[in-house]
Amino acid sequence: MKFAVLVFPGSNCDLDMYHAIKDELGEEAEYVWHDTKDLSGYDGILLPGGFSYGDYLRCGAIAQFSNVMSEVKKAAEAGKPVLGICNGFQILTEAGLLPGALLRNKNLKFMCRTVELKVVNNDTLFTSEYAKGEILNIPIAHGEGNYTCDAETLASLKANNQIVFTYNSDNPNGSVEDIAGIVNERGNVLGMMPHPERAVHELIGGTDGLALFKSIVKQWRESHVSHA
């Protein structure tokens, strides 16, 4: 399976993402610059964390108009897995690929530590290798991860089972309903504030993030074998 790791000016988790895929997952990965106009050669699209365009105006606001984003929209419409982590999540909400928005953390601080995440929905292509209710230790590093949406959106997120991860006991940013990660209605676009790509090896503090990437590959293999 071949992943595109998108690189915007100011991305800084692109290397972690690339090595998680290449070295720990054992799949193909390529860095793809933000002005690329074709993503058709990739099976999965990864939007890494960082501070695209310096977080100017709003986090992810300027990146949403990069050339590559119209390709990301096409990939999402085609049903390819699209994963946005941290700043990648912010870009996906700004681009309208995911509902809601991310506000400044409630305590106004940049939070950088490992948190407990709960797998609320394991019936997605991103979480099938986890058990429902499983608790994961995954690092966070963000100043604006306070997920918010209106009551109507929240009700539809719940009704469609789109809330995938929540903070288990200790919500670091004040997000509504302790939300840490959501998928779109179709289930092929996931945005999350925590960094699974930083939890793929014992040497860096744990491997709880690896199963997320394994889930993506598993689903891709299954769908491509059955179509062959």
Added chain:
Amino acid sequence: MKKVKIYVTLRESVLDPQGSAVMGALHTMGYDEVADVRIGKYLELQVDDSERELDVIVKEMCQKLLTNTVIEDYRYDVEEAVSK
């Protein structure tokens, strides 16, 4: 040429943690009269006259890029720009 002054604030329904922190500080300083603080952004655009209607393009720019209407409200004023 016109000068467009755009004011962006968080929507009423959205908590403003910066505003709350600043209000706390003002209360500590003894300004108990302050009932609420909302922190926003101010943008100033110099826009050349064109065949496109100014109100239309300003609203477009606000909705597409300058604000996130999920969490923010905006209003704007237009002035004649003084040529330099």
